[in-house]
Amino acid sequence: MFLRVTSLALAGLLAVSGPSAAAPLVTPMQQAVAQAASADETIAAFYRGRDFAPVWMGEGAGDRRAAFLWALDQAEDHGLPAGRYDAATIRAEFAAATDPAARGALEVAMTERFLRYAQDVSSGVVDPRQVDPTIVLNVPKRDWLVQMTRFVEGDPYAFVQGLWPASPNYTRLLREKLRLEEMELTGGWGATVSGELVARGSDGRAVVDLRNRLVRMGYLRRSAVSAYDAGMEAAVRAFQIDHGLTPDGEAGEATLAAINVSLEDRKGQILVGLERQRWMNKPLEPRHILVNLAEQHAYVYDDGKVTFDTVVVVGADTPDRRTPEFSHTMTHMVINPYWHVPRSITVNEYLPALRRGGAQHLEIYSRSGRVNRSNINFSNYTARNFPFSLKQPPGPRNALGRVKFMFPNQWNIYLHDTPSRNLFSRDQRTFSHGCVRVGKPLELAYHLLAPQTATPESDFATKLRSGRETRVNLQDPIGVHLVYWSAWVTPTGRANYRGDPYGRDIKVLRALQDAGVELDASRS
Template structure:
């Protein structure tokens, strides 16, 4: 037995020596294995980014990732490159579906790896680090979007979401399907826009929509009218999904009327059955332009955390839609028309917590309005202040509480450096206009009384009767809210509702083109 043991020992030693020697041929692989995972030399990360300089902006994230994982491979399992690696490669190959037009760095190298998967079964350092860099590239473009400085330069001051893409990767590695609806990464509205983008690109593949010709001298079309133009409008409504069938008829019938009502509702117009050349002009916006608008608004969605929709209470104002939505427990409790700042006095895009409601408020006239409007008015008419229910107060002018007050009977304060707030108004007729950019920057609310009632609904000290009395008392009264309500004033020219219908709004501050120049920059 002793004679037999010696040859066996020699053979085993030779086998182990050969195995160790083979491992030493791959400088990326460490001899130590922890929990079945292979570690690599940390210095190879820096060397990788010297070799692949176009990815250097992601070096810090990659280093953070591998420090967390103690420099173990994360993109391989027993079969080779893991499932999420293949999912990610597919996603990067289809970035246009995400509304992104960008050149993928080292695309040829990626193609070589994933088109020859059978040759990439064993952990290889370039493939490993290329995948990690690819992930952070994808997260940067799809989840994060433009950097904060560029976003602020467009006039957008809403808080940027804070997300750890390193931690997010662990979740995706465990469940790759999360990447398809990762609402932790992007506002859920993003995915709705993405679905509509796919629909509109399919319309484009099918030939798009034809330009509608308005007949000379025709000022409007109404139910019962008949013409070639009506047949063209019907076809357009069918292509966009506002009606289900195209009968080819030139008669303006009930089916087409229902489609027109839906079209107007989707485009922020006064909802009636009359079709004017101005409405047809909106229909004639090129399909390519609509696709571009969708992509621009997908970019805006990247900047906001979906966590805001989890707030128990939330007030959102969408400037181009001229609309305020008050959400309670994630559901709309009130939707109101609003008036926003005109082009010269743009309403600022920002967020702040609402802290106070002021009944029968004074209006402290801003210095700019005092110089441009009030003082010239006083020079022309010595009774100007009295006629406008105004008075001097501490070297400034203010308007006394009452039905003539420019702030109406109630205002809602969320302290901010922009001096912007929500308020009532005596000029109720302005809410009937399709274009509602008339203010000096603040937001006038059509349903201000209803908003006050809903906010104070659970406060036993404020009954609807007491709210009404405070609004008409003629004496300013402040109420501090027990629970602060987040107010988000945003700017979306395309928005998809709960039914999946796309709404387009006029770009009243002409911000889309500026943003598009950044988004589509190669």
């Protein structure tokens, strides 16, 4: 169908101007471009808008071509599948294309490659929802017809660099990738460390291997000291901080496991981290909350700076409890919340207890309202036909604690307090049914209310003492981003790594490799 339209358009362009005109107004190059572009409507519309004039060859095309090839030469540095675009092949194709048909086909092929590269570097190589159904991020998309026009009309080098994520997180990950590659070229991190505990009083091969590995990783100055001294203890403590471990200065089982992670695996985490930053390549709200599920930590950002942070507990590593990744908007908080028990928890966990006469802390409701449990024979019901819902009233034992922070979403995920405080001291905190339990819930509430009241603590306390469920709207809604970043670099240059509690990173890495990203790409 489009080919017919293109042919009609060309026929119109071929119309001569005046009875004596003999030369067509459409050149063989324009005709070749129109034919080659007909397979893709976006590309066809772009070329129709410029009467099928070329972008990549002819007068004024040199800077565009040079800027694109310059970007492709760095594609591997960005963790992109360089083979998709293949700068060397492009250069050879330009040398070989001499007739109009070949040049027209190459012109359109260049635009296709450019749009593929632009999509990859600005929004990600793979679709996160295809990798894992719990990664439900809305990846930013661009209007490529508009973008191609801007590329042609503007500074091509500035445009290409503007495709890269502007986040400092992305730039710092690029530097860490380069650092790891340079370390790999000089021999890597050395031998792994054996044993179960290396600490004060240890000696022998394990201490030497630990010292050498800490030196290569940048945590310890090179020396001939073979004892586990104060300097090594300080280095281990710094390593533990950067890897989310209890900083006790002793290389125990968990610390040695992290120290022995291969350099190649850390490179894989960086590649995944770069892709995840591309998925988030969009302006974030001046004030927003970022919950890092891999780190089990939450942050409040104001104008790009962290103004509050807290440890959190996130969903357990089971298919029905893993906390999804998504972005939403927090609109309000609820003080003294009722807990509306989710259906899955009601029938799978509480129905057996109700049959035994337990779960006395819960209220039971039908569609008509609250019902008396003494009038119900729970043994008559199964998980499939149980007709009631359960609620837990406000109080010291309420599963949501004293406050919950709401950003209504289809997964029924929110942040909340909890009466169970013991889990916050763990190194890995994946224990909830899916929601995010906050380590410092009252402090978070005060922080979020501070812009709209001069007395956030006393205002909150008054509502809390009432014992009644109370909704407090946020005058300025706050963006909430649940992400899964197992690798990042701090503004001071300290690389941080965490585990992969849900196994999502390995899925992303495999998808990237399937798309052509090379983990062991050689560098000249």
